[in-house]
Amino acid sequence: MILASESGEFPPISHLVEWKDLLLGGTPFSINKVVLINVVAGLLTILLFVLASSKKGLVPKGVQHVTESAVGMVSGIVADVMPHDDDHHKYNAKKFLPLLVSMFFFIFFNNIAGIIPFVQMPGTARMALPIFLSLLVLLVSNFYGIKQNGVGTHFKNALFPPGVPKALYLLVTPIELLSQFIVRPFSLAVRLFANVFAGHLLLVIFGFLSNKLMTSDTFALKPVAILPFLMLIFLTLFEVMVAFLQAYIFTLLSAVYIGGYLSPEH
Amino acid sequence: MSMLAQVTEEIAKAGTNNKGLAAIGYGAGAIGPGIGIGYLVGQSVQAMARQPEAAGMVRTTMFLGIAFTEALALIGFVAYILASA
Numbered sequence: 001m002i003l004a005s006e007s008g009e010f011p012p013i014s015h016l017v018e019w020k021d022l023l024l025g026g027t028p029f030s031i032n033k034v035v036l037i038n039v040v041a042g043l044l045t046i047l048l049f050v051l052a053s054s055k056k057g058l059v060p061k062g063v064q065h066v067t068e069s070a071v072g073m074v075s076g077i078v079a080d081v082m083p084h085d086d087d088h089h090k091y092n093a094k095k096f097l098p099l100l101v102s103m104f105f106f107i108f109f110n111n112i113a114g115i116i117p118f119v120q121m122p123g124t125a126r127m128a129l130p131i132f133l134s135l136l137v138l139l140v141s142n143f144y145g146i147k148q149n150g151v152g153t154h155f156k157n158a159l160f161p162p163g164v165p166k167a168l169y170l171l172v173t174p175i176e177l178l179s180q181f182i183v184r185p186f187s188l189a190v191r192l193f194a195n196v197f198a199g200h201l202l203l204v205i206f207g208f209l210s211n212k213l214m215t216s217d218t219f220a221l222k223p224v225a226i227l228p229f230l231m232l233i234f235l236t237l238f239e240v241m242v243a244f245l246q247a248y249i250f251t252l253l254s255a256v257y258i259g260g261y262l263s264p265e266h
Numbered sequence: 267m268s269m270l271a272q273v274t275e276e277i278a279k280a281g282t283n284n285k286g287l288a289a290i291g292y293g294a295g296a297i298g299p300g301i302g303i304g305y306l307v308g309q310s311v312q313a314m315a316r317q318p319e320a321a322g323m324v325r326t327t328m329f330l331g332i333a334f335t336e337a338l339a340l341i342g343f344v345a346y347i348l349a350s351a
């Protein structure tokens with residue numbers, strides 16, 4: 001649809017990611033392609049774990065193997081970056097494993113939709129989903145930080161880091177306030193969004209270029225189309241890696257942010 | 267004074283057609299994170315080569331560092347899109 005733009009000019013960026021409303025158009029609940037992809041990604045995540053837990057074998061195979069590897073990977077993250085379980089912690093870091101694993105798969109399915117033929121639109125290439133997920137992480141991390149240490153201690157630890165000379169708090173506290181409650185969720189969302197969107201843009205550019213060259217009027221230009229097409233194949237494979245890596249990094253950073261507030265009182 | 271007016275006029279003119287400027291801005295914004303990520307990964311590889319048993323820990327920290335450094339370049343990319351759209 002995008003590639004078949006008749007004008008011959010590269011379409012403006014907004015044309016690449018804005019889709020027509022399919023259902024309930026005009027209302028705040030309107031459903032377009034991106035919303036549909038988000039919903040399908042969520043359902044796929046649920047389906048994956050239902051399938052994996054319905055047939056439990058001693059030796060993991062198929063779906064069970066995939067989910068068990070992912071759970072193993074995420075619990076590796078949790079063990080690396082979240083505080084270890086001991087008597088000082090009300091909340092075992094393992095408690096967050098279900099959230100992190102399902103977040104990983106949800107983001108991964110949303111990202112991978114960008115290279116699935118005929119879908120070809122990553123669900124995370126609109127800002128809405130990344131910003132929602134990062135606000136969720138902000139909410140969860142602060143909620144459990146408050147539950148762990150109480151409201152006063154939680155914000156005291158966050159805004160007045162111990163071991164800093166008293167006079168420096170004039171400088172440190174505003175910076176911490178800005179960095180923890182504004183820059184942190186913003187950069188978490190932008191990182192996911194921009195990576196996936198940049199990949200989508202690259203695929204469109206090379207797809208557009210090979211299409212233009214192949215349908216060009218000058219016959220000599222037609223064989224040149226093989227070059228951007230090869231690049232397109234390479235970039236598609238690259239996008240698989242990006243989809244995985246961004247889901248991994250989002251999960252890792254969520255674990256870091258949640259774990260950072262779980263430390264006991266200093 | 268007239269020079270100031272001229273400059274403002276130029277800026278206003280650029281503001282209506284700033285796609286090229288936005289692209290240059292993104293290119294400039296990518297220099298720092300590019301150097302940063304290169305240095306970071308290089309040091310991580312060195313750490314992993316020196317102490318292979320710590321590779322897992324170094325890798326996790328490396329990804330964290332990349333994620334933080336990369337954020338600057340990505341904010342530049344978003345700024346480019348906002349400026350050129």
